[in-house]
Amino acid sequence: WYANGDRSRSCSITQRRGNLNLQNELGQSATGNFNGRQITTNWAGTAISGTITQGGNRINWDNGTYWVRFRVY
Numbered sequence: 001w002y003a004n005g006d007r008s009r010s011c012s013i014t015q016r017r018g019n020l021n022l023q024n025e026l027g028q029s030a031t032g033n034f035n036g037r038q039i040t041t042n043w044a045g046t047a048i049s050g051t052i053t054q055g056g057n058r059i060n061w062d063n064g065t066y067w068v069r070f071r072v073y
Helices: none
Strands: 012-016 019-023 029-035 038-043 046-052 058-061 066-068
Touching: 019 038
Parallel strands: none
Antiparallel strands: 012 019, 019 029, 029 038, 038 046, 046 058, 058 066
């Protein structure tokens, strides 16, 4: 995953039993979960939601940013 499509700003999402661990381009971590195409996260007390696009390669966050991936794993 890359913040705003910038390959120099790497992000990650790992999943374990329906729970998500996320890391943004600044190295900050969050926990979250998803339901269908909606992701709900908690960044140090700040809730941010995201919507996964139909192709699964972009997450549009409700704070106006987005993450994209260029390869599907």
